[in-house]
Amino acid sequence: MIVAKKRSLDAQLFGRLFGAFPVALAVIDRDLLIQYSNETFSKVFGLKGAALSLAVTKFLPFGEVENLVGCAMSERKSKEAELQLGSPPGGSAFFRTTVIPFALKGDLGSLFLVTLEDVSERVRLEEQLLQAEKLSAMGQMAASIAHELGNPLSVMITSLEYLRHAIPRSTRGLQEQIEIMEENAKRMHELLTSLADMSGLRRFQPEKEDIRKAVIPVLFFVGRMAEKSKVTVKSDLSSELPPCRIDLRQLKQVFLNLLKNAIESMPKGGTITVRTRCRCNLLLRADMQTGSFSEGSGFVIVEIEDTGKGIPPSDLETIFRPFHSTKKRGMGLGLSLCRGIIENHGGKIWAASQKGKGSCFIVEIPADCGL
Ligand SMILES: Nc1ncnc2c1ncn2[C@@H]1O[C@H](COP(=O)(O)OP(=O)(O)OP(=O)(O)O)[C@@H](O)[C@H]1O
Ligand SMILES: [Mg+2]
Structure with a gap:
């Protein structure tokens, strides 16, 4: 009676200790049958209750688990391997699996603790x-x-x-x-x-400049190309921008790529609007009479908006990857080059779009208001 009570206490304690343990656990015997499994194990394999009396090979690759248990039994020490599981319902696929031999009544190797640690994220x-x-x-x-x-x-x-x-x-x-x-x-x-x-082979040569110096020549340069494609280019360039530390040649290349993409997205014509503005508290500190800016932090923003075919939400990030192109003759290098250059300037570039209505590429560069 006392022994039975003690056993049930052991089972309760075992269940409490390991039940909600974040690592999937199972105790198996020599025939690879499960004697105990915790809640995480059931969660990983989408089971309603414990996996009692089921063969562990139902869940883990047969050859590999048999091999681990065989080695753990003969060498009498724990063995581990990284196993790839088909596709458990939890969605994770890689588990560091450890098989530890242990004994309840002195016979080491009659039972094995199997632990499954999800390492999918690391992989x-x-x-x-x-x-x-x-x-x-x-x-x-x-x-x-x-x-x-x-x-x-x-x-x-x-x-x-x-x-x-x-x-x-x-x-x-x-x-x-x-x-x-x-x-x-x-x-x-x-x-x-x-x-x-x-690949950053060219030297980055930044100078304190008004960003419009990188925008205006490019607007002029793409004028003919836009005209040919029946695209109207409008500009709204603020004259109250703080200067930035920029490599003019590289930034011109960025705006050229963005404008070319915008024109290419409107094969039947449309409108491109180029805007510059400032996102900072610098304007509050600016001396409007002299037009100078005091020290502080902030960003100059350039937006290039088109009325083209737009970009699906799932592509808003992938378009910046090298070799991603939906064009017949596109290399898919333009935007990844732009991102490299802008990040080199300590800035950011991203896209917003409404499919069928158009896209807007936003470039944000830190302002340089030091004296
Ligand atoms: N303004 C835009 N409107 C709609 N889609 C765009 C726009 N800009 C870029 N894209 C999409 O992003 C993809 C990648 O652009 P990216 O400039 O990197 O390469 P590309 O224009 O295809 O080729 P290239 O290397 O000649 O520039 C384009 O193929 C296009 O699908
Ligand atoms: Mg391009």
């Missing part, structure tokens, strides 16, 4: 890291190729320019062929420059 992060390393290795390779090919290509472009001017205008056919070669060589050069920029 996922490792995979992401590996992917990032691969990308960075690819970037470095691309950068060195870009560097090696860039110089001879520049020489070719200069020679073609020279030829085009040197050949008499009367030889129209020949001139046209040179123009085609020149245009294509320039496109290749642009691409190589983008690759080099992406």
Whole structure:
């Protein structure tokens, strides 16, 4: 009677101790049958109650679990392995599985405690890291190729320019062929420059400037392209912006990419609105009479809004990944290049969109109001 009472107390204590333990636990015997399982175990495998008397191989890969138990039994010490489970209802798939032999009545190896620690998140992060390393290795390779090919290509472009001017205008056919070669060589050069920029090969040369100096020349530059596509470009550029520390050449490239994308998103024409504004308490501290700003922190914001086809919510982040493109002839490098440059400036870039109505790309750069 006393023994039975003690056993039930043991079972209660065992249940209390391990029931809600965050690691899935099961006690199995030599035949791999479950003698005890806790709540986390049931949760992981979507069971309503405990998994009593079921074979543990119903839940874990047969060969691997048998092997772990066999080794734990013969070596009389705990064994562990990382097992991938099909797809348990909890959605996690990788578990660090430990099999620990123990004895209730002196016979070590008659029972085994199996613990299952969910390591799916760690495995996922490792995979992401590996992917990032691969990308960075690819970037470095691309950068060195870009560097090696860039110089001879520049020489070719200069020679073609020279030829085009040197050949008499009367030889129209020949001139046209040179123009085609020149245009294509320039496109290749642009691409190589983008690759080099992406891997940070080019030097970042920031200077204290008004951000409009990076916006206005690009608006002028895309004017013809927009006109051809029946796109109207409107601008609303605030003249009360604090200066920023920016690399003008790199920022022009960002705005050029964003404007090109906006034009390409409206094959039947539309409107692009470019706005600049300031998000800070700097304006409150600004001396409106002299137009100077006192020290402080804040951001200058540039928005490029279009009335194009829009971007689905699920793509708002992926569009910034390298090689993500929905265009026939797109490389998918423009936006990832933009993000690299803006982050290098200590800023942020993101997109907002309403499918069918248009998209807005927002660039935020820290203001530099130091004296
Ligand atoms: N303004 C926009 N409206 C709708 N979709 C856009 C817009 N800007 C970018 N996208 C989407 O994001 C994708 C990635 O843009 P990104 O500029 O990185 O590459 P791309 O334009 O396809 O090629 P490229 O390397 O020549 O720039 C585009 O293919 C397009 O699907
Ligand atoms: Mg693009």
